[in-house]
Amino acid sequence: xxxxxxxxxxxxxxxxxxxxxxxxxxxxxxxxxxxxxxxxxxxxxxxxxxxxxxxxxxxxxxxxxxxxxxxxxxxxxxxxxxxxxxxxxxxxxxxxxxxxxxxxxxxxxxxxxxxxxxxxxxxxxxxxxxxxxxxxxxxxxxxxxxxxxxxxxxxxxxxxxxxxxxxxxxxxxxxxxxxxxxxxxxxxxxxxxxxxxxxxxxxxxxxxxxxxxxxxxxxxxxxxxxxxxxxxxxxxxxxxxxxxxxxxxxxxxxxxxxxxxxxxxxxxxxxxxxxxxxxxx
Amino acid sequence: xxxxxxxxxxxxxxxxxxxxxxxxxxxxxxxxxxxxxxxxxxxxxxxxxxxxxxxxxxxxxxxxxxxxxxxxxxxxxxxxxxxxxxxxxxxxxxxxxxxxxxxxxxxxxxxxxxxxxxxxxxxxxxxxxxxxxxxxxxxxxxxxxxxxxxxxxxxxxxxxxxxxxxx
Numbered sequence: 001x002x003x004x005x006x007x008x009x010x011x012x013x014x015x016x017x018x019x020x021x022x023x024x025x026x027x028x029x030x031x032x033x034x035x036x037x038x039x040x041x042x043x044x045x046x047x048x049x050x051x052x053x054x055x056x057x058x059x060x061x062x063x064x065x066x067x068x069x070x071x072x073x074x075x076x077x078x079x080x081x082x083x084x085x086x087x088x089x090x091x092x093x094x095x096x097x098x099x100x101x102x103x104x105x106x107x108x109x110x111x112x113x114x115x116x117x118x119x120x121x122x123x124x125x126x127x128x129x130x131x132x133x134x135x136x137x138x139x140x141x142x143x144x145x146x147x148x149x150x151x152x153x154x155x156x157x158x159x160x161x162x163x164x165x166x167x168x169x170x171x172x173x174x175x176x177x178x179x180x181x182x183x184x185x186x187x188x189x190x191x192x193x194x195x196x197x198x199x200x201x202x203x204x205x206x207x208x209x210x211x212x213x214x215x216x217x218x219x220x221x222x223x224x225x226x227x228x229x230x231x232x233x234x235x236x237x238x239x240x241x242x243x244x245x246x247x248x249x250x251x252x253x254x255x256x257x258x259x260x261x262x263x264x265x266x267x268x269x270x271x272x273x274x275x276x277x278x279x280x281x
Numbered sequence: 282x283x284x285x286x287x288x289x290x291x292x293x294x295x296x297x298x299x300x301x302x303x304x305x306x307x308x309x310x311x312x313x314x315x316x317x318x319x320x321x322x323x324x325x326x327x328x329x330x331x332x333x334x335x336x337x338x339x340x341x342x343x344x345x346x347x348x349x350x351x352x353x354x355x356x357x358x359x360x361x362x363x364x365x366x367x368x369x370x371x372x373x374x375x376x377x378x379x380x381x382x383x384x385x386x387x388x389x390x391x392x393x394x395x396x397x398x399x400x401x402x403x404x405x406x407x408x409x410x411x412x413x414x415x416x417x418x419x420x421x422x423x424x425x426x427x428x429x430x431x432x433x434x435x436x437x438x439x440x441x442x443x444x445x446x447x448x
Contacts, residue, residue, distance in 0.1 A: 042355070054321070
């Protein structure tokens, strides 16, 4: 009798516990409303924190600037490169005349045909031949250069005189990890940090070569737009189509750290397809 | 009859599973968020590749890129500390349910264009970890979504600083 009573009490308690665990529609609705309110509050707080942090971050973005405004260039104005020093039909300065003479003597780089058909780019969507890269830029209205033409410009004595200027339009991190020796740095996204020195050099120059990583990277196009906006004539501005990927990939020396740091390195393509690294001071 | 609960159930009841989910999402979101917040230009370029916004509303792209990493960091910190975990889990689920289809579409685009098998596609999705394997990324996002759902729907509240943010 006693045992039966205890069992009945246990069963009643179990039933009570099960009833308590059942979701109550009213409390569930309240809980859903509470979670949704919490979610909305967090979203607002998160966005506010984001805006404040972005304003305080030295690398923060400007919310008022369209970073991807492409320069307005006339499609007819782009023309094939005709060798260092011979690009300005109207140029009459001593520098250009000297350059003409020099390149005539060396027979330099007038051809625009595709010499290099090597594929570049690490992204599968960016596998392009050099011809395709040059053509793409010319279709956009820019003056594009092949790798061998940039090598000619790089080797020219007029580069040392400041008549030819090479500009790296990649990020500071990329620039510091390796750039064409003597190249200036122009960061389109943080223009105020770099544009001063670059403009000074560009005003003196006859020919300005801008590069980024090559392929479909837009930073060189955007940098050309920045220079055009600041009064540098279009006919002096060229884009190196293959960019730094092609420069380093061809085993050319590059400089690490600051401009003119003197720390030169180069990737030596090994037979197994891997690159080893050399260094020179 | 053996009435001992299974390992997963014991972990769930003890709150250890929830703590693991919170730690996994929290640490990942804080790390990824910081990486994006410290290099907003790279993030801007990568987000632009998704073509989420038309060119004429560029300000929305800037706004998204400027704020999103910090929302992620906030979510990560709140989950680690156990504050407002349900609202945070819902926010994480909403973000993942926007990002994951976008990454899927991007992978599909690369697959169609380059004829590369899905699990051999490696690209930078802008998630903060650099180039990643497409299949791994999808699996990671689904796992994170399920973990966030577990946090949202669980009735086990242990090892939390404060359960509710809004009353």
